[in-house]
Amino acid sequence: MKKRVLAIIVAVMSLTMTTISCSSDDTAIENDQQxxxxxxxxxxxxxxxxxxxxxxxxxxxxxxxxxxxxxxxxxxxxxxxxxxxxxxxxxxxxxxxxxxxxxxxxxxxxxxxxxxxxxxxxxxxxxxxKAFANDFIIEEVFFTGVVSKEGKGYNSGKYFKITNNTDKTLSTGGLLILRSAFNSAIKQNNYTPEIREEAMPVGGVLYIPHEIGKEVEPGDFIVVADMGLDHSAQVSTAFDLSGSDYEYPNMDNPRLGQVDSPGVPNALVIYSEMNFNMFFLHNRGFESYAIARFPEGVTVESWLKDYKYDYSFEFAANGRVVDRTHYKVPNQWILDGVNSSVQAAWEHNPIGTSVDSGYTGVGTEDGDPARFGKSIRRKQLGVMENGKPLYKDTNNSTEDFIQWGTEASLKNGIVH
Amino acid sequence: MFNTISKLSLLTFFILLFSVISVKAQNKKNTLLIIDPLGKPISDVYVQVISGEYTYTDLTDNKGSAKFGKVENIFTVITSHLGYGVEQKQFTVNNKAIYKLELIPVTTALQDIVVTAKEGKGLSSSSIINRKAMAHLQPSSFSDLMELLPGGKASEPNLTSTNRVLIREFGKGGGQYNTGSLGTQFMIDGAILNTNADFQVSVDRNGPTHNTTNIGVDMRTIATNDIESVEIVRGIPSAAYGDLTSGLVKITRKSGFKSLEARLKTDGFSKLFYLSRGFAVSATWDINVNVDYLNAKSDPRDITQLYNRYGVSIRSKKIYSVGLSDLSWQTNLDYKASIDKNVVDPDVGYEKIDRYKNQKHVFYLTNKLEQRFFGNSFIDKLSLQTNIRQAVENLKQRKLVQFSGPTSISVATETGVNDGYYPKTTFVSNFRTEGRPLDIQAQLKGEGDFTTASIKHNIEFGVDYRYSKNNGKGQIYDVAQPPSDNMTTRPRSFNDIPAHQTLALFLGDRMEYAIQKHKLSLYAGMRLSKMLDVSQEYSIANKIYAEPRVNLQWNFPKVIIGNGELISGVTLGYGELYKQPTLGMLYPNLQYLDFTQLNFGHINPDVRRVNYMTYVVDITNKKLLAAKNVKKEIRLDLGYKGHSLFVTYFDEQMPSGFRSVSNYNSYVYKLYDTSGLDIANMTAPPVLAELPYEDKAVLMSRSQQNNGSETYKRGIEFGYYSPRIKALQTRFTFMGAWFRTTYKNSQPIQEKPNVSLAGKGYEYIGIYNNDTGFEKSGMNYNLVVDTYLSSIDMNISASVQGTWFLREYRAFKHDAPIAYFGLDGVIHDYTDMDRTDTYKQWLIRPVSVTDNMEERLPFDVQVNLKVTKKIFKSLGVSLFVNKLFDYYQPYYFNNKKVERPSSTNPYFGMELTYNF
Amino acid sequence: MFICLWLISIVGYAQKDRGYFQRLNQQYDPVRQEKEVLFSNPAFMSGYSIYSFSDFDAGYGQHKKKTYLLQEGNQSKGIQVKGSSFKRLKNNSVLWGEVVYQDKQHKGVQWNSSLDLDYIGPYVLADSTKGTNKYESYAFMGGVAKQVSNWRFGAEMSYKAQMAHRDRDPRPKATTSDLKLKAGIAYNLYKDIEIGTFAELTSYKQSTDVKFFNQTGRASLYQMTGLGEYSFYFSNKTQDAHYNYNGIHTGVSIVSHEDIDFGLVGYFTHGKLDKQVSSQYDINRLENKQWSIDAFKGFTIGRHRLLAHVVFSFFKREGTDILYTNIDTNLDKLMERKAYKKSIDYSEFSVMYQWEGQRDFVSFKPFYIYQKEQESMLLLDRNQSFTYGVIGGMGEYRRMLSSKSVLTLSTSVQHRAIIQANNQLNTDLMKPSIGQWLESDYLLKSSNCISSNLSVRYDHQLASKLGLYTLVEYQQEKYSEFPVNQYMGVRLGITF
Missing domain, CATH: 2.60.40.2100 (Immunoglobulin-like)
Known part of the structure; x- marks a missing residue:
């Protein structure tokens, strides 16, 4: 009996020998390109x-x-x-x-x-x-800050540059500067309610009261800085913003110890998601900015009362629902807006398509060490009759802005 | 009762080589041969021969023979060896001058090899961990032993941050619920580790912290290598122990003759080295010396956070016999250093200036005199224990400070208007905290026994005095160059803070009474304690705390079942325990609030001016009392033919735990308007009187300690031990616990929403019923299967442990406040009308639909493997792998399936041990 | 009598006088090492040797490579402590075990933040910086085998844990755990012909995550998917990788030792690996299949022993990419597609000659290896293939200097000739740094190489069971027109 079992074993072994040799040239169907x-x-x-x-x-x-x-x-x-x-x-x-x-x-x-x-x-x-408001546009936002000689980040000396790209003089009185509530690199799961095609969720709003409004000629610009002073005196690589038109120093948080330059009128922080009226720009630019005006009959008080935006979103990982409260500004009130992010980190646009269907930003990688001292700036389309630059505005910042950031324009002070 | 402590003697010893030389003159003609039951000679046996006035000592060579000189006709031989214990035998002289002695190895008694914690059978539920269990567990610090408690689970050592102790509770504690760990007392050889004078907090609030203030003992500073056994009392300790609420950890260290021991451990995070030796200097005098070093990182890549622990200990124990009693005098001298160091990482991208070094050098001197009386007088034992602990604690820090813009700071030290000043925007700030806590403890304790009408009384009584004071220079920094721009404190020295003194008297009686085969023992004890010389303004000044402690144990008669006896017993316990507030709670640092009244940052520096209104706020809560914990427990013990089972139900309520509560007050200051000034050609700084101003008020919070934290602990602890089954040489231990722990704030809290509206600070404070309290309940299990192969002296253990279920439920959080108040401090109810007011609508806290939803985590399991093996004589190798295999069952939350991927990070390591 | 004869040793020769020289020949018997594949069935371990022996040694080695694959780095040095023992117990059962600890440094490692490239194939978490990896590994293995009349049973468990990290940016930390459980049986069919079968389950895990300490900027990481391709989305969004491999390795063998002295072992390995990032998204899957046949025939003429050995094996590996979408959800699977393929044809022919005298022991083995390796990306026309022919010889000479001391010299030389090598990598479409990496590796793999090895070991007997030995080893590899790679190692140990 044992001999027969031995024979079967030898047969099985020889069978495996043959299968090995033939299966080496793989004939499995190639995934055809089609x-x-x-x-x-x-x-x-x-x-x-x-x-x-x-x-x-x-x-x-x-x-x-x-x-x-x-x-x-x-x-x-x-x-x-x-x-x-x-x-x-x-x-x-x-x-x-x-x-x-x-x-x-x-x-x-x-x-x-x-x-x-x-x-x-x-x-x-x-x-x-695309809605064009024939009013001010955002020409440049400098949010990255600079790095001092010793290599440490200096987080002040940031500014908005707002330009009159029309052919008539405009007044800055009543201008609103909006900072988005959503972060362009973090996309949560099903925002309810989703309002971005009708209104912009905002995390902070600056307001220039009519009393300190000023006339701006076509092609001219205004600078709204966090502190309108000569920052290069503090850190050599920072800029001299003493000629700013407006500033928003924080006098309420005693510990920030920021300085109010007497010569520069102050814009008012009418809403901030942070305590002590703090209004900070994200130093990697993962948020969007816009400028707007209140329509007739809407005052700061009535906006604060009626335009609160309560919404919730869900963490996909564990199903937790988070409630949040911000404010919203209807898209019709918005004059111009720009989405900012970094190609590697972009997940979604915090502003609706009608205001800005693309996005721009500084640097191609998240945490790009070369981003400091650079800002997002609009491309120049041509020149107005009075020789001032005319900027491109097709409400698509991927086309309208110099892609992935350039040197800040006010590097050597404000020159009109 | 003949004194059973062995009498060993050694003539000379070398300090470095720790080796033993026995020198005895006279002619060597007698030989003693020592063999084991199989006839194999045993080497390295320490032999002592006594006959009349001759005494000889020797060490057997590898043929098992030892030599000794002339003796009378009867002589006694005492042998001592690690593997064969201590034996004594009398011989009569024979003419061949060769004598044989057979020793039975201690380890053959397999039954008592226990590699887990054994449940104490005494009056209060406790876990006892012996030397063998610790050697098999291969711990890096004391925190690894907590895995062996019922409900304990293994976790990766975290040696670069404070390891707080948690007994009988789920959750990580911490935050507002630290009284559990602060209220657990550690005693090493009778000396308590007093943390009442610990002020070691960094000046820089947002710097690295290894903070232990008000948290209790940091378990990573306690090494386990020189510990003989640990008893962790989870239940109600006797009245002799006080100033604790949750538990008591009694550590007894090695003493008596021990040949050279060494241990070297390496795992992914740390390297540990230990060397120790026990000498028998004379018959009644042993000295134990050991050295211990641990170096650890939190993550091997992170060279910025290093932790080093050094320990040197010299312990001597001498016994004098005086007439009918003997006096034992134990002295321990210990030096321990625990150093956390943060170095700046080479890649951080800026110059390497920041430094952080937190050194704690601690010197202990413990003396314990114990007089035992053997006659039948009432007094059996009198013991006086004195401990002195002086710590030298230096937290040195250096930091490159670069303000995020031109910044001004106030340096005022009293309330009032003051001119601030402009520091440079970039400078190097040096700051340090110097603590010199000195703790002295003296305890006189007497024990006696007498019997009245067949009840045996064991009385313990005594007095316990504790003194702790911090004489350090405190928090020191140059006010002009502070570590950060938002300082709320000023430099402060510790030595003018009064001492923390407590005096306690205790009396306890353990009565034993047996009728037929029932055995009853009842312990009733009372401890009275009071804090000494606290100023009368404090309500704790003349508070006397009475702490009753009662434990009843009823052992039922043995019941014969089959061919075995069923032993059973029930134990009940009730106890009230108090933890006095620490010095940090009674004398907190003053809080400084600076409000900018004028910030005229002119380009020309000598026209520049900044002016502050500073408020100095004393946040001491004079009404703070001790935290009280009421403990109740009932335990059932069963034993049958080597199998033993215990089930304990406990209920602990601590309504008055310590918590720092923040409440708001409004502060008034002037805001000067400089728009009217003629900026261009000013030559002198603006004069306040001339400037128009506007009165401003703002609500600021200050945090104060109070008894507002409630921790309510209930649970069932259970454990089953099987005998070591002969065939497989394996023992099964199944340990586990169901805990339900509720953390709640017992007083309403005040909160201010984080929003700014219409250019003004938010002017309302909401009063809410509940802070983020939560209730955790769940069951942990741990099955340990350990096999001891005596043929190759190898011990393998696999532990299958995990959480059976865990339910976390947030105390119901209402979104609306119950009331609110504005700048005027007047409290109003919160009505529906307020829900639509422009500003008051923001008092509604965002509470999402899932915030109050219960989260149920299902089953998870983790398998750990440990192997210890002797490879060559007493050289041993051991290795361990935690999370060899793990599985986490996915669960559903808010009808969404949540996957829990198995972790792919096992924790593994190896050890080389010699005679350990 | 029949049973006890068969019982003596599976390796086939009884030994009368057990001098120190003879014991070493027995402990390090080259014929048994050549039949290693047979002992992959733990049941046969009960016939591994009739003597118990163990050794315990510590060693230091340094490997300087001028020509190297970028992922392996240009230098590795470090210590190893190893203890292994084989113990024959009374009741016909054997125990064997091994403990190994390694602490090494690998310098100049590039494009590789992970460990065990043989397991994870092309799916490496890579970055372009050159770094020094600090590496530690803990391994232990234990087995038991027993023989009951005609049957043999055996089981073995082995566990290996590794950890490697860098302490300059970017800083990966890779932790691996490799658990293998093996069981086998064998039955004595006829005279001394035995058939045996075994199965080994492997559960391997690795997790790698990368940290940055520079607060202002960080280098970019790539989740590679084969021959220079990488996942664009996940390379920017994740800094970790988790691998899970489960595999089964089974074999059938038929062996006779005494009279016919021949053996035939066939085994089949099948394993699946999946790769996750940010510990929840499966992004790649790998499937390996391997068939292999070993045949050996032994001849014993007096003191001369000959062993002919033939190996045929075929290895096939297929990789799948998993694509994601974040349209109206957070991130969900979109589709899967096969994207990577690799196959290796391997065959080896060798004859071992061994002669043992009273004071001398000689063994010599010439061999020829033929290997064909093909790797290709299925969706892009990108592939490379190499065919080698390797001719070489290994020899060992052990001399008994005195009753207490023995000297052993062993050497090997082999020449790898490239029969055919071609590639189509179109590196111009890639990132330049990745392109240079692929081209430099291709250049090395497609050039001839002569490698030689020499080691000298001196054994001295201290006591009846205790021997001390030192071993010095030198190795050299010379790729045509490239500088030489050198390895030097020294070991000190005891046999007991």
Whole structure:
């Protein structure tokens, strides 16, 4: 009996020998290139653009989440043309110009996302008309601060540069400077209620009272600094902002010990999510800024009473719900806005698409050591009749701003 | 009762080599051969031969033989060896001059090898941990032993931050609930580690802190290598112990003859080294010396946080026999250093100026005189224990300070208007805290016994005086160059703070009474304690605290079941315990609030002026009392043929734990308006009188200690020990506990929302019912399977432990306050109308739908493996792996599945031990 | 009689006089080391040797490499303490165990913040800075085997934990734990022919996280996915990687020692690894399969022994990428796709000659190895493949100097010739630093190499059971037109 068992064993062994030799040249089907690609067809819903006739210009940008690959497509001639892209999860940004029945032209934009997992995919986008307020625009925001010779961060000497990009003089009285409540690098799970397409959630609001308003010529600008003094006296690498038009020093927190320069009028912090009226700019630029004006009949008191924004969001990891309270400013009141973040850290835009459909920022990596001393600045389109610079404003800061930050313009003091 | 303490003698010893040489003249003709039950010779046995006035000593060589000289016809031989214990035998002289002695190895008694904590069978529930369990556990510091308590779980050592002790409670304690760890007392050889005079807090509030003030003993400073046994009393201690609420840790260290012992441990975080030797200087005098060193990092990559612990201890014990009694005099001299050092990391990107070094050098001198009487007089034992502990604590720090803008600071020390001053925006600030706590304890204790009508009374009585004072120079820094720009304190010296003195008298009687086979023992004790020379303004000044302690144990008669006897007993206990407030709570530092009245930062420096209104606030709470804890427990003990089981239900209520509560007051100051000044051509700083001003008021909080923290602990502790089953040489120990711990604030709290509206500070304070209290209840389990293979002297143990379930429930947090007050301090109820007021709507705290939701964590398990093995004579290798395997069951919260991935970070290490 | 003959030793020769020289020959028997694959079935350990022996040594080694794969670094030095013992107990059962502690430094490591590249394949957490890794490893292994009439049973458990970290930015810390449980049985079928089978389960975990101490800026990290590719999203968003590998390794063997002296072992290994980041997102999966056959035939003529040994093995590894989407949720799986493939064909032919005299012991083994390695990315046309032919020889000469002292010399030389090597890496599409890394590794893998090794060991007997030994070892590798790599090691130990 034992011999027979021995024979079977030897047979089994020889069988395994053969399988080994033949399986070495793998014949498994290659994943053919074809099944990894998808054809995307876009449909445009234009009911928000009254009197829409046709597209003059229609460009589409697809950015894949996992690989970071970018795909550009021009659908100006035929908006139903299919776009070929590898499968994946894409962010879709539409920018273009529409021709109305009346022959006028209006800027159009839309942001959306799409999962390309099958061979054929479809996405409907509702286009939004870009609103231009023909008023002040944000030309530059310097939020990174500087690094002293000894290598330590100096967190003051930050400013907003607001420019009159129109052809008439404007008054700064009643101007509001808004800081977003949401952080562009942290996207929480289902904000309820989600209001960004109607209003901007704000974490801090500066207000220039009418009493200290001043007239600004076309092409001229004003500087609103945290402390309007010569910071280079404190730290050699900081800037001389003694010529600022307005400042917002914090006199309420006794321990901050900030200084109120007598010559520079103070903007009022009418709301801050922080105690002691503290209004700080995030030094890696993960927030968005906007300027606005109260419409007729709305005062600081009535805004504080009626525009509180209570919302909640959910932590995906453990299902906890968090309640938060901020204030909101309706998008119609906003004159101009800019989203800021860093390409590597961006998750979502804190401002609605109609105000700014893209985003800009300083540096390409989170915590980029070279970001200090740089700011986000608008591209110059051309020159006005009076020789002053004319800036580009298509409500898409990816196109309108010099990408990933440049030297701050007030590096050597304020020169009008 | 013949004195059973062995009499050993050694003629000379070398300090460095710690080796033993026995020198005895006279001609060596007798030999003694020492063998084990298998006839194998035993080397290194310490032999002493006494006959009449001749005494000889020798050490057996590897043939097991020892030599000695002329003796009378009858002589006694006393042998001592680690593995064979102490034996004594009488011989009569024979002509062959060769005598044989067989020794039975101590370790063959397998049953008593216990590698876990053994439950005390005494009157109060306690865990006893012996030398073998500690050697097998391979701990780095005392905090690793806490795993062996019922409900304990292993955790990675965290040797670069304070390890606070937690007994019978879930949660991490900390925050407002520190009284549990402050109220646990540590005693080493009878000397208590007094933390009442600990002020070691850094001047820089937001710098690194290894703070132990008001937290109690830091367990990482206690090494375990020289400990013989530890008794952790979780229940109600006898009246002889006081100034504690939660538990008592009694550590007894090694004494008596011990050959050279060494231990070297390495794991991912730390390296530990230990060397010790016990000498028998004369028959009645032993000296034990040991050296102990630990070096640890929190994370091997983080070279900024280093912790070093050094320990040298010399302990002597001498026994004098005087007539019918003997007097034992024990002296311990200890030096311990614990140094936390933070170095600036080379990569931090700026010049290496910051330094942090927190050194604590502590010198202990303990003396214990114990007189024992053997006649049948009432007094059995009188003991006087005196301990002196002087610590030299230096916390030195240096920091590059760069203000975030041109900054002004106030240097006033009294309330009133003062001109501040502009420091440079960048400077190096040197600051330090010097503490010199001195603790003296003296305890006289007597024990006696008498019997009346078949009840045996064991009386213990005595007086316990404790003195602790900090004579350090305190917090010192140059006011012009402070470590940060928001200083709320000023330099302060500790030596003008009065001493913390308590006096306590205690009397206790343990009565034993047996009828038929029932055995009853009842302990009733009372401790009276009072703080001495506290000024009369304090309500604690003449408070006498009475602490009754009662424990009843009823052992039922043995019941024969099958071929074994069932032993059973019930123990009940009730006790009230008080923890006196520490010096830090009674004499807190003054708080300085500076409000900027004028900040005229002109370009030209000599026109510049800054003016403050400073308030100096005394935050002492004169009505602070001791924290009281009422402990009740009932325990059932069962034993049957080597199996033993205990189940304890306990209920501890501490309504008056210490907590620092912040309440708000409004402060008034003037805000000067400089807009009217002619800035351009000013030559002198503005004069306050000439400037228009506006009266401003702001609400600022100050924190004060009070008895507002409530910790309510209930639970069931259980443990089962199996006998060491012969076939597998394995013992099963299943230990666990269900705890329900409620942490609550017992007085309403005040909170101010973090928002600024319309350019003004927020002007209302809400009074809310509940702070973030929470209730945690759950069950932990720990099954230890340990196998001892005597053939290769190897001990393997696997422990399967984890949490069976854990429920965390936040005390219901209302979003609306019950009342509020404004700048005027008048308290109003909070009505619905206020919910829509522009400003008062912000008093509604954001309480989300899940804040008050109960979170139920299900089952998790973790497997730890430990191996200790002798590889060559008494050279041993041991190794351990925690989290060899772990699994955390996912759970549902707010109907969302929450995955809990298994951790992929096992904690592992190895040890090389010699004779340990 | 039949049973006791068979019982004597699986290695096949009884030994009458047990002098110190003979015991060393027995303890370090090269033929048994050649049949190592047989003892992967723990049941056969009961016939490993009829004598108990243990050794305990501590050693220091330093390996300076001028030509090296960037992920391995250019220098490694450190200490090792090792104790191993084999103990024959009375009742026909054996115990064996080993304890190893290592404390090393690897300098010049680049593109590699993780450990055990053989386990985690291409899915490394990498950064471009060159750093020095401090490395510690703790390992222990214990086994028991018993023989009951015709059956043999055996079980073995081994655990290895490693930790490596850097203390300059960027600072990875990698911790690994590798648990293997093995059980085997064998049955004496006919005369001394035995068949045996065993199964080994492996559970391996590794977690790596990177910290930065510089407060103003940090270098970028890459979650690599093979041949220069990396996950864009997760490389910027995460600074940790957690690996879980579970595998089974089974084998069947048929062996005879006495008369026919032949052995045939076939084994199959199958393992799966998954990689998680920020301890919740699975981003890669790896599946390994390996088949292998060992055959050996022994001849004993008087004092001469010959052993022919043939190995054929085929290894296949496939990697899967998992893509995510954050459209209307936080972050959820979108799809999976196979993206990476690697295969290795390996075959080895060797003959060992061994001769033992009264005072001399000689063994010599020439061998030939043929290996074909292919690696490719499935979605991008990017691949590389190498085919080697290795000819070499190993020899050992042990001389009894006196009844108490023995000298052992062992040496080996091998020449690796490249039969074919080609690649298509299109490194111009990559980040330049990653491109240079791939090209420098390819250059090394595709060049010929001559490596040689010499070691001298002196044993001295102190007591009947106790011997002291010192060992000095020198190793050299010379890649064509590249500078030489050198290794020097020294060990001091006791045998008892």
């Amino acid at each position: 099944s990894q690609v998808s054809n995307l067809r876009l449909e445009f819903n234009t009911n928000k653009i009254t009197g829409f006739k046709s597209f003059e210009k229609l460009t589409v940008v697809l950015v894949e989440l996992n690989t970071g690959k970018e795909i550009l497509a021009d659908l100006s001639e035929d908006s139903t043309k299919a776009i070929v892209a590898a499968k994946g999860s894409y962010r879709v940004t539409i920018d273009g110009i529409a021709i109305l029945e009346s022959g006028d032209k209006v800027g159009i934009a839309s942001n959306s996302e799409v999962k390309l997992i099958n061979a054929e995919d479809k996405l409907t986008l509702s286009l939004i008309a």
